[in-house]
Amino acid sequence: MRRLLLVLAGVMLVACSKKEPPPEPVRPVLSIKVQALDEENLGRFAGSIQARYESNIGFRVPGRIASRSVDVGAEVDKGSLLATLDPTDQQNQLRTAEGNLASIQAQFINAQANARRQQELFDRGVGSQAQLDGAQTDLKTTQASLDQAKASLSQARDQLNYVELRADHKAVVTAWNAEAGQVVTAGQQVVTLAQPDIKEAVIDLPDTLVDQLPEGVVFQVASQLNPNISTTATVREIEPQAESTTRTRRARLTLAETPTAFRLGTAISVTLSSTIKPRIELPLSALQEVAGKPRIWVVDVQAQTVAPRDVSIISRSDSTVVVASGVKSGERIVTAGVNSLKPGQKVKVDEDSPQ
Structure with missing residues (x-):
C-alpha cells in the first residue's frame, strides 16, 4: 500500500510539472478597406467655353477701314454697325x-x-x-x-x-483681325461673331489618346475658378488631323447642361473617365505568391482573424495591383507582413490603418 501511494504521488508530481503551451500571440497588422472602381480616369486637360456657332465676316468691297464701332466682348443685335470703310x-x-x-x-x-x-x-x-x-x-x-x-x-x-459692316445676327464679338487705318481686301476676315445661345467645351487632346478613347467616354467639365460648378459632356467632333507642332487634336464637347457661370471664354478643367467593369486596386505589398498563384489575406473583423484567398490579377505596377475577382468592396485586406501569416491567426487591426 505504501508503495502504491508513492507511485501515485510521483505521477501527480510529474503531471504538475508539465506546463500547458502559451496561447499564440495576437499579431498587429496593417490593413485597408477596399473599394471597387467602376470608372477609369484617362486624364485631365485645360480648355475653354466657346460658342458652337461662330462666323468670320468681312467687307464685301476692298478699302481702308475708317472706324470700328464695337470692341471684343460686346453684345450686338442683328443689323448693328461693326465697322466702316472710307467711302x-x-x-x-x-x-x-x-x-x-x-x-x-x-x-x-x-x-x-x-x-x-x-x-x-x-x-x-x-x-x-x-x-x-x-x-x-x-x-x-x-x-x-x-x-x-x-x-x-x-x-x-x-x-x-457695303462700306458699312453690320452684324447679320445677334452675337458676341470675340475677335478683331483688322484695325482702323488698315487696308483690307473684299472678303478678308475682319471680325469674329459668336452666337451665345449654344455653348460647348473645347479642349486639345493628345493624338495618341484620341485613338484609344473608348466608346461612350464621359467628360467631367468644371470651372477652373470654382470646381463646384460642373457638368458632363460628350464628344461632338474631333479634328481628323493632329496639329503638327503639338501633336494634339481639337475636340468639341456637347454640354449636358450649361451653368450660368459658363460664359464664353471661361477657363475649364476637363477630366476624362470611362465606365469599366468593377475592379479593385490594392497595394503591391498586399499580394502573396503561393505556388505561382496570387492570393491576399482577408481580415474577419468580427473574429479578428485572417484567412487567405486566391485572386485574379488584371494588371500591376511598381506599387499597385488591380484585382478583378476574389475580393469584394468593403472587405478589409492585410497590406503588410502577409508572408508571416497563418490561416485563422488572431490579428489586431492597427488603428492607423486606412478605413
Whole structure:
C-alpha cells in the first residue's frame, strides 16, 4: 500500500510539472478597406467655353477701314454697325454711274422721238423702210444701254452700302483681325461673331489618346475658378488631323447642361473617365505568391482573424495591383507582413490603418 501511494504521488508530481503551451500571440497588422472602381480616369486637360456657332465676316468691297464701332466682348443685335470703310471710292463710282445713266436717258429720249417720227413718215408714204428700221434699231440699242446703266447705278449704290459692316445676327464679338487705318481686301476676315445661345467645351487632346478613347467616354467639365460648378459632356467632333507642332487634336464637347457661370471664354478643367467593369486596386505589398498563384489575406473583423484567398490579377505596377475577382468592396485586406501569416491567426487591426 505504501508503495502504491508513492507511485501515485510521483505521477501527480510529474503531471504538475508539465506546463500547458502559451496561447499564440495576437499579431498587429496593417490593413485597408477596399473599394471597387467602376470608372477609369484617362486624364485631365485645360480648355475653354466657346460658342458652337461662330462666323468670320468681312467687307464685301476692298478699302481702308475708317472706324470700328464695337470692341471684343460686346453684345450686338442683328443689323448693328461693326465697322466702316472710307467711302470715297464708292461715292465716286456712284456719281459716275448716275452721270452715265443721265446721259443714256437723254439718248433714249432722242431715240424714241426719232423712231416715232420715222414711223409717222413711213405711214404717210414719205419715209423709207430703211430709215424706219435704223431708227427702231437705235431705239433698241439705247434701251439696252439704259438698262445696263440702271444696273450699274444699282450696283454702285450697293457698293456704297457695303462700306458699312453690320452684324447679320445677334452675337458676341470675340475677335478683331483688322484695325482702323488698315487696308483690307473684299472678303478678308475682319471680325469674329459668336452666337451665345449654344455653348460647348473645347479642349486639345493628345493624338495618341484620341485613338484609344473608348466608346461612350464621359467628360467631367468644371470651372477652373470654382470646381463646384460642373457638368458632363460628350464628344461632338474631333479634328481628323493632329496639329503638327503639338501633336494634339481639337475636340468639341456637347454640354449636358450649361451653368450660368459658363460664359464664353471661361477657363475649364476637363477630366476624362470611362465606365469599366468593377475592379479593385490594392497595394503591391498586399499580394502573396503561393505556388505561382496570387492570393491576399482577408481580415474577419468580427473574429479578428485572417484567412487567405486566391485572386485574379488584371494588371500591376511598381506599387499597385488591380484585382478583378476574389475580393469584394468593403472587405478589409492585410497590406503588410502577409508572408508571416497563418490561416485563422488572431490579428489586431492597427488603428492607423486606412478605413
